[in-house]
Amino acid sequence: MKTLNVSISPHIRSSKTTSKVMLDVIIAMSPAMIFGYFYFGWYALLISVLSVSSCVLTEFVYEKLMKLPVTIGDLSAVVTGLVLAMCLYSTAPWWIPVVGGVFAILVVKLIFGGIGQNIMNPALTARCFLLLSFSRIMTTYPTLTDAVSSATPLSLAAQGQPVSYAEMFLGTHSGSIGETSAIAILIGAAYLLIRRVISPRIPLCVIGSTVAFVALFTLMKGETVTLNYLAVHLTGGGLLAGAVFMATDYTTSPVTSWGRIIYGITIGLITAVIRCFGGSFEGISFAIITANLLTPIIEKLTYPKPLGTYGRKAEKK
């Protein structure tokens, strides 16, 4: 008889693996990205390819140099690259995604210990780094020959102009590569929810609280809040993509269920403050990386109560 294997229970495992989870995220992001490629042209595709390959290559080279096990197979670097490309404009020069990818993986992810160890979302931190370092390049909206306007919905709304609902829903307006089409992002969100990759808590709290706080702050400023204005805030400025693909990043969001709610509302609050009182429309990116830093403390405050602690009364008897 062959030698029997002995190990501690459980003796069966689910078929989910890290790379399958990451593959699900990639699949979920593809509708929004593919829409972006069609709408903004082949150069948008080039930006994603550059971004993804610089992320994967950085991880590979770093791990080879440091004689660490190579982890590019888990596809998390691909996800980082796609998220970075998603929130860049298609007008960016070729070196922007390359610099961003290297920064995201090397500085934000690997130096902190690799997958699961980084304290901020790598792609968003790289985006904010690029935004602050090369602000003029990074804020040049793509001008489209066939589009109604070259301004983003949020900047239109800031000037008090109404934006068409169809345009917002389909995403036929200027903006970042993967962030314009609400419908494409919602398809991705539905896929992630059906596959149970993410829980609905974070996206719902982020979206709900952003809209609520924007309405509140606008009223506080003494301006009128119209439905169109709120719809623009809902679909514009990368809120949907941020809530679905970026705020839900496993590593940098809390794992407790109440923690996820608090985290989502924090992001909404910061986004609304930046959008209403600040000058930038990139509120969601800054809000997410700020909330990322609060994750450990949110988790500590919301440590789950074990099943039996509700039974203390019976214990005293």
Add this chain to the structure above:
Amino acid sequence: MIKKTFRGGVHIKDMKHLSSGCAIKEYKPSGELVFLMNQHIGAPAVPCVKPGDRVLLGQTIAEPGGFVSAAIVSSVSGTVKTVAAHECHNGDNALAVTVVNDNLYETVEGYGAERDYTQMSPEEIIGAVKAAGIVGMGGAGFPTHVKLSVKPDIKIDYVICNGAECEPYITCDYRLMLEQADKAVLGMKIVLSLFKDAVGIFGIESNKPEGIAKVNEACGDDEKLSVVPLKKKYPQGGERVMITALTKRRINSRMLPADAGCVVLNFSTLIAIADAVAYGKPLTRRIVTVTGDAVNEPSNFDAPIGTNVAELVEAAGGFKYEPEKIIFGGPMMGAAVYTLDVPVNKTTSCILLLKHNTAVPEPHECIRCGKCLTVCPEHLMPIKLKNTADANDYGEFEKLNGLECIGCGCCTYICPAKRRLSQSITAAKQFVLAEKKKAAAKK
């Protein structure tokens, strides 16, 4: 159909179709029988026979070694060969009485004498359960007479029959539901006669509709008895989880079910109680499911306790493939064995033979997906507990309620990074409990 359940848990392919259609077969052992002294939780039993003694079927061969302990009764007639250490399925050695079977099945006087439980006092009933050596037959093996000896100031509201059988592959309780539901209901009535205010609930997972129907039928119009279908989800059959699902009461690791007014008994245990009290038959046999993809004919055997497991596997048609892993119990909480030369215990519900060793993938870095939190039926945070356990930070481990872990293994099962969460947590928990025991002994 309203299915009660709990928060957390995992959905596992139950694989019960392999053996659920096989009627229980009575098995007559051909070889020697080995009665281990540590078949239950608590103090090991103390042998009261010597090598060379003739023992009869139904004769007590070992007395309880303390309050939390159980007697052991011979399942055959024959001669005692040795009283010596023998290997057990958990890799340990324990004192065991080996009996050479004479195949006569001569019984002791009074074996099989029918009694009317309604004429018996509670002390007599508990005495009969104790003498029969009944322990929890679901797997933990807690002596049943201790469970039934509830302090008079505690009021028991519910007697719960645990018929969840949530572990994949195992079908012994399911077959009993189909074939001996009347006996289980009788057992429930006997237990209810001890607790006048209590109602009896049969909690059965909804993947056993025929079982639910049979038990419902056996319950008849008795208004004290009810059958509650439970959602098919692992670990529905965990004692604390079961109590929460059925009564909304919650207990923790420092409490007994009685503290929440509950007594939880396995389906097989109820049948053993009925046999012992009403039919005068002590616990000498149990149903063992022999199943898995490496065995020829998956079967459910009614085997005498002490039967060699290798014999049972032979009776199930032997190996179809050479197994890489053999598990005593279910695949989620069972123990992997390195030899088949071990006896059937009072708690051996299943012998699972697997063609492939499925469960040792390389662990990777945690991606903090939080799946382990969502599946934990005790609402713990396995990812943090593992970190403290691996760092040997036992103070923090206890502070984070690590001792509440029931070891169900859901966190390890679900982890996409294949981390060995429950393994680390169980090890730390055992260490902390051992330290506590030592500290208590010093005092």
